Amino acid sequence: MSKVLGVLGGMGPAATVAFLARIQALTPAEGDADHIRIIADINPQVPDRNRQPDAAESVLGQMAMRLRDAGAQVLAMPCNTAHAQAAGIKKAGLPFIDMIAETTEAALTATGEAAPRKVGVLATPGGEALYTRSLQARGCRIVRLTGQDRETFMGCVYAVKRGDTGDAARAEMRRLAATLVEAGAEVVIAGCTEVPLLLTAEDVSVPLVDSAEVLAQACARACS
Structure with a gap:
């Protein structure tokens, strides 16, 4: 039932x-x-x-x-x-x-082969901390944004919250995902529910795991 x-x-x-x-x-x-x-x-x-x-x-x-x-x-x-x-x-x-546990499990099987060693996470500071603990507990290393990119990410999130899902915000989110891939991420987690409103799987060169x-x-x- x-x-x-x-x-x-x-x-x-x-x-x-x-x-x-x-x-x-x-x-x-x-x-x-x-x-x-x-x-x-x-x-x-x-x-x-x-x-x-x-x-x-x-x-x-x-x-x-x-x-x-x-x-x-x-x-x-x-x-x-x-x-x-x-x-x-x-x-x-x-x-x-x-949501964190379910998404972690999905990320570990996203490549269809061996579990990834490095997982990129697009998330707020709080969400990033949750994924860090969850992924590390499963033997994975988290790849995160650094420096100004962290502020840029939050700017994209707040853009969605005020109704802006336009080309500029989408381009920035694609760039941020690419930055994680360049840093070695084999899978990228969309670890904030605003991310998939700006980013699709086709925008990322490695598997994108949409937490929502x-x-x-x-x-x-x-x-x-």
Whole structure:
């Protein structure tokens, strides 16, 4: 029997809407009734996950409990950075699909051959820290942006949040991905849900693992 999915969203709104569309597209269905029932809290007012982690965890915990009380049976959150606050979400007592763990597993099999030794990550500082721990625990070395490129990346993320997915932002994200490949990345993780709104697999010369796509697939498996 299918399960009701609760989505903690709004970080940011465009990425959440794209994530919901991915779940719909990835769910095997012959008609309306075959799709997953989803209860989504798209809350753009969640405090900044990098600057106010304690406040963010409190709000996310409240969101999780409201989703549970509304009928959700499984929880997911299409925001990599906010997984640092997963402890607050888990207090709701529901299964929580771990986006970082799922994406790490996908990255390790992305080449179709031996697991990559170096994995590039396009993520916020908080998301990067989560992927560093996850990848290192699996024996992989993370390749990250350095210097001004880190600020450029955050500029691209905030461009998406204000509705700018134009050519300039797309070109910068392609350049940043290429920088990771040049530094030795055998796979690149789109470790921020804004990244795939600017970057496609065709834009990168090595496999691109879209964390939002991976999470959507995991939700379809868990709830169908």
